[in-house]
Amino acid sequence: MVNVYRSAVIDAPADKVWALVRDFNGLPKWHPAIGKSEIEGGLPGDRVGCVRRFTLKEDGGLLREKLLTLSDSGRTLTYNILVSPMPVANYVATMRVTPITVGNQSFAEWWAEFDVTSGPEHVQVKDIGDNVFVVGFAAMNRKLAKK
């Protein structure tokens, strides 16, 4: 089991950042690596237990991820991967948004635990940390940053 953790300051109030993060079907609205997304079975995207099915822009790779926890009071969501093109298993990830009261910005965290099923662990950890999480934070900040 390995884990990866990334965090960033987003230059927007926590309620705005959380509104973006909590939309489990909304990855294409802010994450540049994600193509189309839908919630399976026509369920609402904030129904705990729902499954999002989305594709990667680069190669059309398909992922299915299940929403495990959604907390509006803790501004936290947790999901796991059901299907993906990545060499990972038992993948569980959490996103959390916390207000930075001095300056009215947000502290955003994203972490995951998983097993790497092929190739060097550190390569997979770095790929997810930098190309999924950090790229996501940077795009989120560009989208929401106070003018």
Place this chain on the structure above:
Amino acid sequence: MATKICTSAVIDAPIEVVWAKVRDFNNMPQWHPKFSRSHIEGGALSDEVGCVRNFDIAGGGGTIRERLLALSDTEYYFRYCILTSPLPVKDYVAQLTLYPITMGNKTFGIWIAECEVTNGDEAGLIDAVGNGTFGKAFEVLNQYFAR
């Protein structure tokens, strides 16, 4: 109904550096201008959970005694309660937690207190503690470490 006070801020220094500065339960008057003189009662060590710090509010504001309830070098937090103080509070428990901001190698600090306000002036206490103590602490720490 308990009162909750929460102040959070970004400190422009790596978490290990900030933690090394704040983890010494006897050291706050060294860097926080609101406080002066501190000692640990009974000759205990300042990182001995259960120890009591006895310190003054600068300018003759009185003495505060606080007991260290928890200290974590892995999760970067300490928790304490007020035993005696001139503040209009009872059942006062507070915790300072640091988180790493991996993008930029900075630190996110969040300081939360919960208590009962005994003189009816909740807004006054929130300002005195949330801004005067916690907010000021983050401000001077950030200035101290400013790169």
